[in-house]
Amino acid sequence: MDPVAVDLAPLDGILARYPAEESSLIQVLQDVQRHYRYLPRPALERVAKALGVPLARVCSVATFYKAFSLVPPGEHVVHVCMGTACHIRGAPQVLDELWRRIAPDANGDTADRRFTIKAVNCVGACAAAPVVIVDGRYHGGVQATKVAKVVGLEEGGRAS
Numbered sequence: 001m002d003p004v005a006v007d008l009a010p011l012d013g014i015l016a017r018y019p020a021e022e023s024s025l026i027q028v029l030q031d032v033q034r035h036y037r038y039l040p041r042p043a044l045e046r047v048a049k050a051l052g053v054p055l056a057r058v059c060s061v062a063t064f065y066k067a068f069s070l071v072p073p074g075e076h077v078v079h080v081c082m083g084t085a086c087h088i089r090g091a092p093q094v095l096d097e098l099w100r101r102i103a104p105d106a107n108g109d110t111a112d113r114r115f116t117i118k119a120v121n122c123v124g125a126c127a128a129a130p131v132v133i134v135d136g137r138y139h140g141g142v143q144a145t146k147v148a149k150v151v152g153l154e155e156g157g158r159a160s
């Protein structure tokens with residue numbers, strides 16, 4: 001159950017873009033996730049009804065794909081690329097340093113909901129490795145010694 005009420009009105013526009021059938025499910029969920037930044041339970045129920053798909057099927061798809069989240073992300077979402085190029089150039093140390101400084105739970109969320117940290121596969125900017133993405137903004141050449149500033153834990157950083 002969601003702790004806050006979710007405005008479901010935007011779902012009408014999302015659902016109107018696709019045929020009301022099961023084959024639309026992933027695209028609809030992608031749009032829902034993009035809009036809400038996660039998949040609220042009431043939205044999943046509405047999607048299931050609109051597409052004529054059992055709610056259990058919608059939930060299984062929502063939990064199967066790593067790109068989907070059933071909980072709201074933190075205020076700032078930090079993706080650390082762990083692709084090969086980034087890995088070779090220090091991404092594991094960057095992730096370790098972030099984890100040490102922010103101390104999130106096992107899902108990457110901090111208790112104060114300020115940050116969500118995710119390790120991701122190659123984000124297509126290998127020339128700039130190691131890459132950290134903060135709230136959708138790419139930062140290249142991020143070393144462990146600099147990552148606290150990049151995510152806004154130190155003065156002059158991005159997220160605050």
Ligand code: FES
Nearest residue numbers: 081083086125126
């Ligand atoms: S491996 Fe990190 S951007 Fe490609």
